[in-house]
Amino acid sequence: MAYVALARKWRPRRFADMIGQEHVRRALTHALDTDRVHHAFLFTGTRGVGKTTIARILAKCLNCDRGVSSSPCDECPSCVAINEGRFVDLIEVDAASRTKVDDTRELLDNVQYAPTQGRYKVYLIDEVHMLSTHSFNALLKTLEEPPPRVKFLLATTDPQKLPATVLSRCLQFNLKRLPVSLIAARLQHVLELEGISFEVAGLRLLAQAADGSMRDGLSLLDQVIAFGGGSVAEAQVREMLGTVARDHVVKLAQLMIEAFAPSVLKWVQELEQWAPDHAQLLEEFAALLVRVALVQAVPDYDGDELYELSLLQQLAQGLRPEDVQLYYQTAIIGRRDLYLAPDPRAGFEMTLLRMLGFRYGASGLAATPQATAVPTAAAAAAKSVAPGASRAQAPLEAPAAAPAAAPASAPGTPAGDWTTMVGEMALSGAVRSLALNCQFLGHRDGLIRLALDARFQATRTPGVEAKLQQALNGYFGGPVRLEFVAEAAAETPAQIQERERRAAMVAARQAFGEDPTVKALQERFGATLLPDTIRPTRGDN
Numbered sequence: 019m020a021y022v023a024l025a026r027k028w029r030p031r032r033f034a035d036m037i038g039q040e041h042v043r044r045a046l047t048h049a050l051d052t053d054r055v056h057h058a059f060l061f062t063g064t065r066g067v068g069k070t071t072i073a074r075i076l077a078k079c080l081n082c083d084r085g086v087s088s089s090p091c092d093e094c095p096s097c098v099a100i101n102e103g104r105f106v107d108l109i110e111v112d113a114a115s116r117t118k119v120d121d122t123r124e125l126l127d128n129v130q131y132a133p134t135q136g137r138y139k140v141y142l143i144d145e146v147h148m149l150s151t152h153s154f155n156a157l158l159k160t161l162e163e164p165p166p167r168v169k170f171l172l173a174t175t176d177p178q179k180l181p182a183t184v185l186s187r188c189l190q191f192n193l194k195r196l197p198v199s200l201i202a203a204r205l206q207h208v209l210e211l212e213g214i215s216f217e218v219a220g221l222r223l224l225a226q227a228a229d230g231s232m233r234d235g236l237s238l239l240d241q242v243i244a245f246g247g248g249s250v251a252e253a254q255v256r257e258m259l260g261t262v263a264r265d266h267v268v269k270l271a272q273l274m275i276e277a278f279a280p281s282v283l284k285w286v287q288e289l290e291q292w293a294p295d296h297a298q299l300l301e302e303f304a305a306l307l308v309r310v311a312l313v314q315a316v317p318d319y320d321g322d323e324l325y326e327l328s329l330l331q332q333l334a335q336g337l338r339p340e341d342v343q344l345y346y347q348t349a350i351i352g353r354r355d356l357y358l359a360p361d362p363r364a365g366f367e368m369t370l371l372r373m374l375g376f377r378y379g380a381s382g383l384a385a386t387p388q389a390t391a392v393p394t395a396a397a398a399a400a401k402s403v404a405p406g407a408s409r410a411q412a413p414l415e416a417p418a419a420a421p422a423a424a425p426a427s428a429p430g431t432p433a434g435d436w437t438t439m440v441g442e443m444a445l446s447g448a449v450r451s452l453a454l455n456c457q458f459l460g461h462r463d464g465l466i467r468l469a470l471d472a473r474f475q476a477t478r479t480p481g482v483e484a485k486l487q488q489a490l491n492g493y494f495g496g497p498v499r500l501e502f503v504a505e506a507a508a509e510t511p512a513q514i515q516e517r518e519r520r521a522a523m524v525a526a527r528q529a530f531g532e533d534p535t536v537k538a539l540q541e542r543f544g545a546t547l548l549p550d551t552i553r554p555t556r557g558d559n
Contacts, residue, residue: 024237031101037200037203038194039072050086051088055080055169057169059172060173060184061193062177063194063195065175065231066228066234066235067194067196069175072193073142074100077169078090078096078101080137081100082096106136108140108142110144111125113145121153129141138169139168140168143171147175147176151181154180198222201224201235206221209221209239209250214243215250220242220256221250223252224255242255252264264302268306270299271307271310271337274341274345274373274374279374286370297353300350301349307346313330313331338377345373347543348372376538437511448479453511455512456510456511457469457508457510459503461498464496465499465501467501469502469503469504487499527549
């Protein structure tokens with residue numbers, strides 16, 4: 019007996035055998051069981067998702083000898099004839115080869131006659147969008163008011179080309195692309211029934227290559243069985259599809275944890291012996307990063323057939339979440355722009371270097387390998403800024419220890435710095451506010467003269483003034499008297515601090531805006547700088 023391709027041999031013959039397209043199956047099943055079957059159906063969707071298959075099952079349901087139902091017997095002469103493609107009243111037309119209006123008129127001349135063998139005469143027009151305008155016009159009247167025993171089943175991959183007059187006369191069903199998990203499960207089921215050995219990871223790769231089409235998945239399965247000599251192994255699938263081994267992608271992820279550019283570039287050079295598809299490499303790396311991000315975000319993520327959970331957890335611990343997001347975005351953009359590079363390898367190398375150069379806390383490409391463990395928050399905060407790096411890039415430094423208290427000025431000698439005096443007295447609240455908004459004019463014979471900023475006169479209350487005098491008594495080691503005079507022209511400590519704070523803010527924003535990394539992000543990714551979000555580090559205050 020001649021060999022039958024898997025895509026034909028395992029084509030579903032009942033609605034219950036179909037994988038996916040639940041929204042279409044449910045609607046047609048209810049319509050058949052309640053005898054509310056429309057006279058014209060339009061099935062749309064990409065190649066290999068089941069348009070023609072559903073149309074043939076529907077034709078079988080309408081013409082089964084046991085009656086119209088959603089579950090044909092598959093045993094009566096009508097069902098057997100439809101399965102074998104020899105049912106007289108199922109007229110299948112390839113619109114791509116019969117586009118002329120004369121072909122359409124010839125086809126419709128027989129519409130008025132009753133079915134020869136079955137209950138309904140069913141017209142299945144595949145790729146209906148290929149019909150000419152005159153052919154559609156010839157079809158319109160019949161499509162709107164067909165004879166009682168005629169059904170039209172139209173299928174197309176491009177519904178945009180159909181006239182609105184045709185669309186309005188049909189019930190439309192859009193068949194979705196099938197997910198990878200469903201295709202892989204179907205391929206596994208077929209191989210189990212065929213008695214062929216397989217590796218689940220290889221089936222996953224085939225399902226991804228099928229790109230949403232079950233027919234393409236089964237065709238690829240046929241090809242890899244022949245390629246592998248009767249078995250389906252992951253290595254054989256990768257060799258046939260031209261994809262790199264998972265080990266190479268995992269090695270890349272581990273090198274990105276170390277963030278050492280020479281090691282990454284050496285790995286790229288060694289990979290050349292396999293003649294890799296660099297676009298495919300970036301795609302696989304991005305797919306691995308998606309799984310790593312899921313492990314970081316979802317505690318109970320179980321992994322999948324391609325990567326073990328323990329490996330994903332190891333990578334999740336070694337990569338910062340923000341680096342995972344950056345690497346993913348850079349990988350998919352690099353893959354998109356790969357054709358613009360001088361050559362694919364150069365574009366691939368530049369994409370990896372871009373990842374390393376823009377990673378969190380980077381001030382350029384590392385000259386030595388980085389630690390493989392993610393630093394703790396305390397360690398990141400205490401990390402010093404690399405030489406030449408902008409202070410705006412550095413993590414927030416830990417506050418420095420308070421300096422030892424300077425010896426108090428001896429009574430009768432003027433204090434050199436009022437700000438230092440206020441700090442050493444450890445004032446707080448309203449007392450500190452009053453002191454900082456004063457200018458120190460001098461200390462002589464137990465009399466301290468202060469000039470208060472006129473805007474803060476309300477802070478000078480008897481209670482606050484008494485507390486300030488008490489603190490000064492302790493600082494000078496004896497009783498002192500306070501005298502507040504008219505405001506002087508010099509700045510108060512509060513005004514000096516405000517001026518320095520504003521200067522530090524301006525400097526931080528200017529340094530951040532001129533930073534090469536920030537400029538590169540703006541030019542490459544269209545990043546927007548928000549000045550109000552920039553703050554100087556504590557060392558700049």
